[in-house]
Amino acid sequence: MKNLNVFGYPLFIVFMAALPLGLDARWQEVAISFLVFSVVALSQDIVLGKCGIFNMGQALFFGMGAYCTAILNNEYGWSLLSTIPVAILIPALFGILLAGPIMHLRGDYLLVTTIGFNIVFVQAVQNNLGGVTGGPNGIFGLDSLSLFGHEFTDQVAVYYFAFAVMLLTLWIMRNLEHSKAGRALHYLRLDPLAAESIGINTRLYKIFAFGLGAGIAGLAGTVFVAQFTAVSPEGFGFMQSVLFFSIVIVGGSSVPGIFLGVFVMFVLPEVFSPLATWRYFIFGFAMIAAMILRPRGIWPAKFGNIPKFLIKESNHGG
Amino acid sequence: MAGNDLVLTGVTKRFGGLVAVDDLSFSVKEGQIYGIIGPNGAGKTTAFNCITGIYRSEEGSVKWRGEEIRGLTPYQIVDRGIVRTFQTIRLFSEMSVAENIMSGRHIKSSQSWWHGIFPTPGSRRDEKENWLRVQEQLEFFDLQDYATTPTGSLSYGMQRRVEMARAMAVEPTLLILDEPAAGLNDKETCELLQTIYKIRDKGVTVLLIEHDMDMVMEMTDYLSVINFGRKIAEGTPAEVQANPAVIEAYLGSEDDDE
Numbered sequence: 001m002k003n004l005n006v007f008g009y010p011l012f013i014v015f016m017a018a019l020p021l022g023l024d025a026r027w028q029e030v031a032i033s034f035l036v037f038s039v040v041a042l043s044q045d046i047v048l049g050k051c052g053i054f055n056m057g058q059a060l061f062f063g064m065g066a067y068c069t070a071i072l073n074n075e076y077g078w079s080l081l082s083t084i085p086v087a088i089l090i091p092a093l094f095g096i097l098l099a100g101p102i103m104h105l106r107g108d109y110l111l112v113t114t115i116g117f118n119i120v121f122v123q124a125v126q127n128n129l130g131g132v133t134g135g136p137n138g139i140f141g142l143d144s145l146s147l148f149g150h151e152f153t154d155q156v157a158v159y160y161f162a163f164a165v166m167l168l169t170l171w172i173m174r175n176l177e178h179s180k181a182g183r184a185l186h187y188l189r190l191d192p193l194a195a196e197s198i199g200i201n202t203r204l205y206k207i208f209a210f211g212l213g214a215g216i217a218g219l220a221g222t223v224f225v226a227q228f229t230a231v232s233p234e235g236f237g238f239m240q241s242v243l244f245f246s247i248v249i250v251g252g253s254s255v256p257g258i259f260l261g262v263f264v265m266f267v268l269p270e271v272f273s274p275l276a277t278w279r280y281f282i283f284g285f286a287m288i289a290a291m292i293l294r295p296r297g298i299w300p301a302k303f304g305n306i307p308k309f310l311i312k313e314s315n316h317g318g
Numbered sequence: 319m320a321g322n323d324l325v326l327t328g329v330t331k332r333f334g335g336l337v338a339v340d341d342l343s344f345s346v347k348e349g350q351i352y353g354i355i356g357p358n359g360a361g362k363t364t365a366f367n368c369i370t371g372i373y374r375s376e377e378g379s380v381k382w383r384g385e386e387i388r389g390l391t392p393y394q395i396v397d398r399g400i401v402r403t404f405q406t407i408r409l410f411s412e413m414s415v416a417e418n419i420m421s422g423r424h425i426k427s428s429q430s431w432w433h434g435i436f437p438t439p440g441s442r443r444d445e446k447e448n449w450l451r452v453q454e455q456l457e458f459f460d461l462q463d464y465a466t467t468p469t470g471s472l473s474y475g476m477q478r479r480v481e482m483a484r485a486m487a488v489e490p491t492l493l494i495l496d497e498p499a500a501g502l503n504d505k506e507t508c509e510l511l512q513t514i515y516k517i518r519d520k521g522v523t524v525l526l527i528e529h530d531m532d533m534v535m536e537m538t539d540y541l542s543v544i545n546f547g548r549k550i551a552e553g554t555p556a557e558v559q560a561n562p563a564v565i566e567a568y569l570g571s572e573d574d575d576e
């Protein structure tokens with residue numbers, strides 16, 4: 001755990017920062033997807049992993065962020081970066097509104113409800129809701145990334161945008177672990193009754209987690225648009241939600257576990273490109289094997305986020 | 319003169335046809351160690367659940383310092399200074415002792431939800447201060463050596479101590495303990511007694527359920543005896559011990575156990 005914080009993360013970040021230099025255009029594209037999907041998977045981890053909410057609709061918020069960016073760019077000519085606040089806030093608000101009435105539901109009922117939300121969303125954009133979502137074909141021919149009037153057509157710029165978003169997400173995840181709100185999520189997942197009985201408003205914090213997860217997924221949607229300069233409904237369907245859900249469970253709800261899961265799901269199939277069409281097949285087997293062999297995930301989350309001054313030499317275990 | 323802090327009047331809780339708590343009234347005074355005793359299934363835990371908001375009683379009132387708290391949620395009741403432990407220990411068993419105790423600091427912490435996303439110097443200071451409070455509880459309950467140990471791997475007696483430490487971290491006015499001595503050996507029971515005295519000396523009112531008669535008689539200032547959901551006696555330990563109804567209830571229940 002300590003080694004991971006001292007060496008693991010800095011090494012990973014330096015590696016990811018230097019990565020595009022060593023990649024050709026095709027692999028840069030894969031690397032961007034890796035970052036985008038990692039951010040969505042991390043947002044799902046806040047909801048599912050930390051808070052224990054069986055949310056099977058995370059792709060909805062990812063898609064909502066992407067559509068916010070695409071619509072504002074397409075209809076009103078906003079630059080992609082300037083849509084960021086909207087692409088975070090609209091999904092977050094939607095997350096809060098949707099979460100409110102369903103948070104008391106038991107895990108399995110909640111899961112079905114969130115699948116329903118996701119299906120409704122995809123149907124709405126497919127049917128060209130409000131005449132701005134472009135129907136089944138989506139919206140295409142959007143602007144590239146630009147900052148202060150300068151346009152970046154190189155995909156390396158998109159990579160670094162995605163990288164910055166991932167760093168921001170990691171930073172937020174770290175802040176959560178060292179805060180009252182973040183701990184409340186763990187407490188209420190492990191024992192909701194004990195959490196209530198120690199003074200935690202479990203409903204409020206579940207909604208908080210849902211809203212935060214939705215906001216981060218929405219931001220990932222902006223990056224997605226920057227990469228493809230297009231959106232279409234199929235990228236945000238129920239199947240995508242299942243993948244994000246599975247990545248958190250199979251990975252073990254830890255940051256390294258989630259990166260590993262996204263890597264196996266989205267990068268490995270590219271490495272074995274003849275196998276790419278088999279990727280669900282591979283991932284399906286990986287899921288089955290992981291759950292049988294390591295029921296708590298490949299890289300289970302660890303607790304023990306306590307300050308050094310509390311740790312004594314003679315500590316038992318831990 | 320200390321007033322009545324917690325006043326139950328006519329509290330009734332039913333489960334289907336079963337009246338688990340039947341027209342129960344009692345009042346706990348500030349600074350007391352108040353005992354509730356009664357045979358298995360008498361409704362003691364259910365009464366506690368009605369006080370702490372886990373259940374809402376169908377009838378009656380639960381007043382805390384003059385305020386009606388029946389119908390409030392558990393976390394709202396904690397916010398008013400009433401904290402409990404559970405008969406079946408409920409710790410966050412995968413987490414360390416220190417993290418468990420830290421959960422008790424939740425309502426005392428000044429952080430808002432958004433500090434979980436964007437910390438400020440103020441929230442970092444608050445974080446540090448609360449961990450220092452955790453350290454105080456670790457010391458008070460003699461758990462310093464176990465700060466990083468997951469509570470699931472501790473002995474029963476130790477887990478009970480952690481649960482009390484967690485409750486005390488809230489800095490309660492009224493501490494409610496549901497059979498704190500259950501599963502403890504003699505030595506641990508002895509230590510528990512001392513701990514409860516120390517807690518009372520800090521100015522905390524203690525309300526507890528206990529099966530161990532000797533312990534109740536020694537420790538409590540005042541107690542109520544419950545059988546079949548009803549209060550059958552109350553008074554000081556000496557008064558209760560001499561009460562024929564109590565003797566009968568206890569002997570009777572032993573016969574039932576056969």
Ligand SMILES: Nc1ncnc2c1ncn2[C@@H]1O[C@H](COP(=O)(O)OP(=O)(O)OP(=O)(O)O)[C@@H](O)[C@H]1O
Nearest residue numbers: 333336338356357358359360361362363364365405
């Ligand atoms: N959630 C519940 N649903 C149905 N019946 C319940 C429930 N909780 C308690 N009871 C019943 O209410 C009665 C009182 O139970 P309670 O747990 O309050 O007893 P107790 O005095 O705490 O007993 P013990 O000494 O065994 O802990 C019992 O008959 C029990 O079966």
Ligand SMILES: [Mg+2]
Nearest residue numbers: 362363364405
């Ligand atoms: Mg009981």
